[in-house]
Amino acid sequence: MARISQTIDVARAQILVTLKPSLLDSAGRTVAGSLQNLGFTEVSEVRVGKLIEIELAEYSEARVKEMCEKLLANPVIERFEIKEIV
Amino acid sequence: MKVAVLRFPGSNCDQDAFFALTADMGIDAAYVWHEETSIKGFDGVFVPGGFSYGDYLRCGAMASRSNVMQEVVRFAAEGGPVLGACNGFQILCEAGLLPGALLLNEQQKFVCCDVFLKTETRRSVWTAEAADIVRIPIAHGEGRYVVEPDDLKRMEDRAQIAFRYVNASGASDEDSNPNGSVDGIAGVLNEAGNVLGLMPHPERATRSILGGTDGIGILKGFQLVMAK
Numbered sequence: 513m514a515r516i517s518q519t520i521d522v523a524r525a526q527i528l529v530t531l532k533p534s535l536l537d538s539a540g541r542t543v544a545g546s547l548q549n550l551g552f553t554e555v556s557e558v559r560v561g562k563l564i565e566i567e568l569a570e571y572s573e574a575r576v577k578e579m580c581e582k583l584l585a586n587p588v589i590e591r592f593e594i595k596e597i598v
Numbered sequence: 599m600k601v602a603v604l605r606f607p608g609s610n611c612d613q614d615a616f617f618a619l620t621a622d623m624g625i626d627a628a629y630v631w632h633e634e635t636s637i638k639g640f641d642g643v644f645v646p647g648g649f650s651y652g653d654y655l656r657c658g659a660m661a662s663r664s665n666v667m668q669e670v671v672r673f674a675a676e677g678g679p680v681l682g683a684c685n686g687f688q689i690l691c692e693a694g695l696l697p698g699a700l701l702l703n704e705q706q707k708f709v710c711c712d713v714f715l716k717t718e719t720r721r722s723v724w725t726a727e728a729a730d731i732v733r734i735p736i737a738h739g740e741g742r743y744v745v746e747p748d749d750l751k752r753m754e755d756r757a758q759i760a761f762r763y764v765n766a767s768g769a770s771d772e773d774s775n776p777n778g779s780v781d782g783i784a785g786v787l788n789e790a791g792n793v794l795g796l797m798p799h800p801e802r803a804t805r806s807i808l809g810g811t812d813g814i815g816i817l818k819g820f821q822l823v824m825a826k
Contacts, residue, residue: 536778582663586659588691589701
């Protein structure tokens, strides 16, 4: 994936947001059907999530977690994973 | 009685709501921009449908964190009447005023049609005057209501399910649920009963030329609060 900035003196966080496994992923089901139509008959399930990249003055996992809890993910329906990009 | 009709970038049912309230219900109303930090002077809030903030991130996510919504949360906690339709329902869930969330329709299609609702409780001003079977339009792509099983049980115990999708004769069957909502839920109340969110559009059913008038019974909630 292309970097969102070429500068090297900023910190970056990557957040992966996914729908809880217990919930039906309508978009994923559609994509799975399309892949099967293209001949990828080995596909049994697709789940679609979101990848969010953030540039920061400095990386703090606690702060990024707070961002996820306050806006980036909805705990009722989603899970999130945080990664620092180095 | 004066109702605040909220406006976010991307709201598109705000004028319908304003028209229904003022022209068809005789209720005083005014638009309130999302940047406002006060809703003083208003006795009720209508959170209209549309695509606030382009539905970016999640439907209603950004709108629910706006200045005006922080005031609406306070207003609701004090018992003020709040009604959210369609994107307004999504915003109220995202704001934590209502339990659960709305996801992409099960059949992946935007649905735009009239549906029938069964009024499940009379304990709220929003349902007290609603017809037993409400005929009302829906228009949404992300209206599949989901909530954790434990929360659903609690909501049922506390009569927080306001409306369920049914067929014309009031029975629930597979075809009557337009979006795959859990238990056919179309609208929910908060515990106190002063906040209602629903995917259907009561503001689009207030005169017969629009196809029906069953929205009036729901919007009457604003007047019932004042009569109390």
